[in-house]
Each structure stands twice: as structure tokens, then as C-alpha cells.
Amino acid sequence: MSFSVGIVGLPNVGKSTLFKALTSQQVDIADYPFTTIKPNIGTVKVPDKRLEEVANIIKPEKIVPTIIEFVDIAGLVKGAHKGEGLGNQFLAQIRECDAIVQVIDGFREKSNPKEEMETVRTELELKDLESEGKDNLLSKKPVVYLVNSPAQKTKNVEQICSAFPVPYLVMDLKLEAEISELSEEEKSELNMKPQLDQLILACYNILDLITFYTVAGFKEVRAWTIEKGALAPEAGGRVHSDFKEKFIKAEVIPWKTLIEAATWKEAKENGLIKTVSKEYAVQDGDVIEFKV
Numbered sequence: 001m002s003f004s005v006g007i008v009g010l011p012n013v014g015k016s017t018l019f020k021a022l023t024s025q026q027v028d029i030a031d032y033p034f035t036t037i038k039p040n041i042g043t044v045k046v047p048d049k050r051l052e053e054v055a056n057i058i059k060p061e062k063i064v065p066t067i068i069e070f071v072d073i074a075g076l077v078k079g080a081h082k083g084e085g086l087g088n089q090f091l092a093q094i095r096e097c098d099a100i101v102q103v104i105d106g107f108r109e110k111s112n113p114k115e116e117m118e119t120v121r122t123e124l125e126l127k128d129l130e131s132e133g134k135d136n137l138l139s140k141k142p143v144v145y146l147v148n149s150p151a152q153k154t155k156n157v158e159q160i161c162s163a164f165p166v167p168y169l170v171m172d173l174k175l176e177a178e179i180s181e182l183s184e185e186e187k188s189e190l191n192m193k194p195q196l197d198q199l200i201l202a203c204y205n206i207l208d209l210i211t212f213y214t215v216a217g218f219k220e221v222r223a224w225t226i227e228k229g230a231l232a233p234e235a236g237g238r239v240h241s242d243f244k245e246k247f248i249k250a251e252v253i254p255w256k257t258l259i260e261a262a263t264w265k266e267a268k269e270n271g272l273i274k275t276v277s278k279e280y281a282v283q284d285g286d287v288i289e290f291k292v
């Protein structure tokens, strides 16, 4: 299972351009057998420095990052909550997402980022009124605001956005889509640094989840995502159903402690790897070996 972020906004603001840039390098789906692929859903690797550091210690054959899904949702227009422009269909897609990235036009002469932000917010709130404040409200989903603007207009955008009551990112999505088509060599030759990692991390962080790592007998170091407060057997269940149903205990070490110990063996000998029971609440950054 993975968590999903809906790409939302008015028509023609760069949503599909962003989707294309994000998904140009699709994750090897074999690692994620339960991911259903539709044309507007893409799986994206979550950049993770800790995973790299853990892998440096374990030296596995394979490193598998955790993923989030991005969903390219068609543009909302004023009146979407009443069904304008297939609004109901698109709002239903947003409801299935865990978070939202709202793309805002900052590249056209007459763009008005603040008004755009408010138009979309109003549609979500009006739709929520219909559900009388009941579960899974659209306007309560965490949002990352992304102003689509080339660098030379950034000053202008900052001025307009100073009225924003929320944090936002500014990116040139057309450029990002172009960069995403380049090979690693071309990128370094042209000194092109994509900014998308920053967006992916902002989306991942706003979901307020935690990451844990498994080492699978030192063959594969892998990052996993789970809700805060999840107990060890539930985390195990992410990895394999047996690790939940037949959970006996797990060996746990915080990633940083493992890095400091320099090897797994060293950590073990110094008693830094703790044995935990099924009552243990997984902590962000734990490296876990499940025992059944």
C-alpha cells in the first residue's frame, strides 16, 4: 500500500506538466506488486539520505526506496462543487488522496496566485458543506502549494504571494519537465539540478508519516512508510503478512546508532540492537529485523 498525493488546480496551470516531470522515471513496479497503474497515477521514489547511509553500512545487493503516488487530477473550475466541468468526478478523485499539491499559475502575465488558491479552497469547502462536516473532508487534507513560475519571474511571484497565509514552493515546471527527460550525464554537463526532490519531500513530510528500514538478511535495504504510532506487528505486516500474524519479536536499532556503530556486527556486540515485543511503537528511522 502506498500513500497518494492529488495534483489539483485550475485548468492549464501546469498540473500535467508536473505529473510528466515526476513520473518520467517510473519506479520498477516489480517491487510494488500491489500498485495498480492507471494513466493518471504514477509512483515516485521518495528521496532519502538515511536510506543511502544505512545501505552504505549494510552493502546490500539491492536498495529499495519507499514511494508515494501522484495522481494527475483534471482541472477544477468555479462551481465544481455543483458539478460544473465534471467537478464531482474530480472532487471524488481528490477525496481518495491523502494529501494535495495545488499547482498555481505564476507564469502568465495576468496570473493571480492568491485568487487561484482561494478559488480551489472555496470549491473544496463548499463540497464539504454537502457532507455536513462528516468524514474524510476535502478541505482538511494537507496541502502543499506550488507556484509554477520561471526563475526570472520569482521576484514578482514573491510579491504576489506575500499575501499567502501559507508556505509554498516556487518551481518552473516546464523546465522541470525538460530536465526530467535528460540523462544523468546530460544533467551534470548542463549543470541542471531538478527541484522536484524538494517537492516530493514536502509532500511526503506533510503526510506526517514515519519511515522504517529493513535489511532482509543484508541482501536488500528497503525503506517503508507507516502511520505514526504503529506497533511493531503492523509494521511487520507491511513487509510480509507472516510478520504480522506470526510476530514473535523484532530486533531494532535507530538508523543513526547503526551508522555510528559502523557495522551491524559491532552494533550487535555492543548491545545496541534491542529486542522488542509486539507492544513496541515503531519510531521514525528505526532499522528493524522481524522474527517469526
Ligand SMILES: Nc1nc2c(ncn2[C@@H]2O[C@H](COP(=O)(O)OP(=O)(O)O)[C@@H](O)[C@H]2O)c(=O)[nH]1
Binding pocket: 009, 010, 011, 012, 013, 014, 015, 016, 017, 018, 075, 107, 148, 149, 150, 172, 173, 174, 175
Ligand atoms: N510558459 C510556460 N508554460 C507552461 C508552464 N507550465 C505549463 N505550461 C503550458 O501551459 C499549458 C497547460 O499545461 P498543462 O500541464 O497541460 O496544464 P494542466 O491543465 O494544469 O494539466 C501547456 O501548453 C503547457 O506547455 C510553464 O512553467 N511556463
Ligand SMILES: [Mg+2]
Binding pocket: 015, 016, 017, 073, 074, 075
Ligand atoms: Mg492536465
